[in-house]
Amino acid sequence: MIDYRLLQAMAAVLEQGGFEKAAQALNLTQSAVSQRIKQLEQQLGQPVLIRSLPPRATALGQRLHNHLQQVRQLEAGLELSANPDDLIIRITVNADSLDTWLPAALVLNTYPLLRFEVSVEDQAVGLRRMKQGEVMACLCASADPVNGGAVIPLGVMRYRALASPEFIQRYQLSAGESAHLQQAPCLVYSRDDRLQHQFLADVAGIEPLYTHHLPSSEGFIRAACAGLGYGMMPELQVRPELEQGLLVDLVPGYSLDVPLYWHYWQMESPVMETLRHSVVTAARQALY
């Protein structure tokens, strides 16, 4: 069987981002941490860490790290462990879910000591991090499971093309002329955000000429309200702005539905199963 003390040393270096911090977290000297990792590498006949700053896992190290996380969570299910480091759940999610319906799903009263490390990634990066064993689950728009993984559909997030009434007036967008639409500044979240391109292609067969990059869901909405540009926003996140008339549809009746999926490992620990049920329940209430 694997010597888990050695694996824990490796995991601590990766999770703490260095040998010194790992030693502190484990209450060991730095040289003891190094020794354990050398011993692990000798047993396996291959390196598990790349000695960069911060240290990174080799492909083998990633597989072992993922394995250790699964073991930790199986142990957490036994409710024997009092070590909070065993209860970290790393997930990667899309920004719009984190800003709206997802946080409520993370409150699991049966596991009060759980700690979440949530990262926001675009879909390709998120699934790669799952394959590499860095995260235990991935919430994204891809329906294709990773090797050894499974996937459950959560529903769709509905996006509407919105702008402030002043903005619509300033750029003469109420008539729906495509030339005006193309001249109007457009908000995009990042280079990977193609929702606005999809909207313009759908309604006018054109591409946006002027884009602002704002990498924040909420900042995006504040910018649209201020009249910096128009953009596709989750209906879920702009209800107050729609009610107060701060944002209105560019093309009434138009919307874009983005499906969301929860990616998880087939060999699922009880805590991850509880989390999955909570996510599915919250999604069914919030999404279409």
Place this chain on the structure above:
Amino acid sequence: MIDYRLLQAMAAVLEQGGFEKAAQALNLTQSAVSQRIKQLEQQLGQPVLIRSLPPRATALGQRLHNHLQQVRQLEAGLELSANPDDLIIRITVNADSLDTWLPAALVLNTYPLLRFEVSVEDQAVGLRRMKQGEVMACLCASADPVNGGAVIPLGVMRYRALASPEFIQRYQLSAGESAHLQQAPCLVYSRDDRLQHQFLADVAGIEPLYTHHLPSSEGFIRAACAGLGYGMMPELQVRPELEQGLLVDLVPGYSLDVPLYWHYWQMESPVMETLRHSVVTAARQALY
């Protein structure tokens, strides 16, 4: 004088993230783009690009890129240019400003064709990107200007330690006992976010035991409302939640003030000066 056609080729490779996309953006063949960059490097006797994926600028390339952006913005001030690529303003800001008061400051009616590329970085990274010429301005909590840069104070962002009433009851936090406070799960934005640590040190001289990492200002607030944890939140961003009683103070009367500064280049183009005035005006209205 520098041959700006060559500089533009270099800038396009950096901004588009590759030779092929740069060629498309400039309406040139890929080999013409490569040739121009080689010619630039021959003239200077040094490389300007590192041929990685995506290509990166050498130190010299960074200085030239920064210079080109200054020239573009000076040209934009002449209002002769019709090329939207000349009007991109890259700035880096803190997440909480982007989610609250900053977007309104980006609407500059005198420059309707400007395009913003906003990135969210922690302070150290933001200032480094400014030094490297990747951004024209940086909004952060550091008062120390970079070499050749200037700095203007914007006011302070006030943070309060907040949680949902249910959370306060569940973890018995109303009596203010430090043991209870230490056991209660704490939300942090990222490893660099020390506001919660500061709060616990101030009120009880302790460190948080259980932290959740949620890298989104708005997700942070949604998580606090759902009862996942407590955390330090900008007063500016939680007015509705405070009014509706969804969030309440952990320690009434306690707040933490974080000063914010606008970093800009001493040699400032007219458009950057206009932006600076707009940012200062918006900050004076929103901040303390």
